[in-house]
Amino acid sequence: KAGVTQTPRYLIKTRGQQVTLSCSPISGHRSVSWYQQTPGQGLQFLFEYFSETQRNKGNFPGRFSGRQFSNSRSEMNVSTLELGDSALYLCASSPGTESNQPQHFGDGTRLSIL
Amino acid sequence: QKEVEQNSGPLSVPEGAIASLNCTYSDRGSQSFFWYRQYSGKSPELIMFIYSNGDKEDGRFTAQLNKASQYVSLLIRDSQPSDSATYLCAVKGNDMRFGAGTRLTVKP
Numbered sequence: 001k002a003g004v005t006q007t008p009r010y011l012i013k014t015r016g017q018q019v020t021l022s023c024s025p026i027s028g029h030r031s032v033s034w035y036q037q038t039p040g041q042g043l044q045f046l047f048e049y050f051s052e053t054q055r056n057k058g059n060f061p062g063r064f065s066g067r068q069f070s071n072s073r074s075e076m077n078v079s080t081l082e083l084g085d086s087a088l089y090l091c092a093s094s095p096g097t098e099s100n101q102p103q104h105f106g107d108g109t110r111l112s113i114l
Numbered sequence: 115q116k117e118v119e120q121n122s123g124p125l126s127v128p129e130g131a132i133a134s135l136n137c138t139y140s141d142r143g144s145q146s147f148f149w150y151r152q153y154s155g156k157s158p159e160l161i162m163f164i165y166s167n168g169d170k171e172d173g174r175f176t177a178q179l180n181k182a183s184q185y186v187s188l189l190i191r192d193s194q195p196s197d198s199a200t201y202l203c204a205v206k207g208n209d210m211r212f213g214a215g216t217r218l219t220v221k222p
Contacts, residue, residue: 033210043158043202043212056209090157092210099145099206100165105157 002027004093004106012112018079021109025072025093031055032074033103034066037088046089049074050097078111086113117141118205120213128221133190135216137203140184147179147186148204151197152215158202162188193220 005024013019025032034046045058049068066076072093078085088110092103119138127133135149146165150158164170164177164186176189186205190197198220203213 035212042214045209045211048209058209100163102146102148102160102163103210104160105150108157 004091004104006089006091006106006109008109009107010110010112012114013081014114015081015083017081018077019081019111020075020077021089021091021111023074023076023091023093023106025074025091026104029093029095029104030072031094031097031101031103032068032072033092033094034074034076035090035092036060037090037108038086043090046076048097055097081113083113085111087111117211118203118213120201120203120216122214123217124219125216126219126221127193129193129195131193131220133193133197133218133220135188135190135201135203135218137186137188137205137213138184139186139203139205139211141205141207141211142181142184144184144205144207146206147177148206148210149175149177149188150202150204150212152200152202154199161201190218193218195220195222 031050033048048056068074088108090108092105094101094103148163149161152158162177174191178187200215202215
């Protein structure tokens with residue numbers, strides 16, 4: 001069974017631009033969560049989607065948004081990029097939203113803002 | 115107070131020893147607890163999860179949970195150099211919250 005697939009793996013953008021990252025969950029998984037990982041802040045929760053609906057949202061500005069499609073694939077968008085948005089963005093999927101279902105991570109997209 | 119706290123380390127143990135990693139959490143409503151391993155430059159990899167008080171063993175790994183003390187730990191027996199990584203504690207209530215991770219080094 002294929003794992004969580006994130007594209008692209010690496011991305012370089014400049015301040016003010018916007019970016020869209022993609023995540024394909026493990027086959028059969030319907031819940032997708034996004035995280036930002038930086039050396040200073042660690043892994044921080046961005047949002048969780050299930051059945052095309054955002055279930056939870058972390059403490060990030062409105063520049064960060066996401067969506068989920070009917071096939072469970074998800075995208076996240078960051079607008080008006082800032083230098084501080086440079087990070088590893090990780091997507092994780094699980095079968096559903098029950099608390100006893102662990103999340104499995106993709107390899108991440110490393111975003112660098114110049 | 116951070117929601118999920120871990121000693122940042124680094125924790126250094128000799129090969130063959132037991133490594134003990136600890137985690138405390140603040141949300142008493144948390145229901146599930148996970149340990150992930152993250153090698154440098156890689157994404158987190160699930161090692162174990164535990165929901166009930168007590169111990170859960172899987173090979174060389176044992177997770178321990180004490181909900182009354184809001185404490186979860188991971189023991190790695192017979193530590194190997196390949197266990198050298200950062201170990202992330204994750205706690206799930208309404209959403210998943212991660213600790214900052216403990217860096218473990220196993221010296222040959």
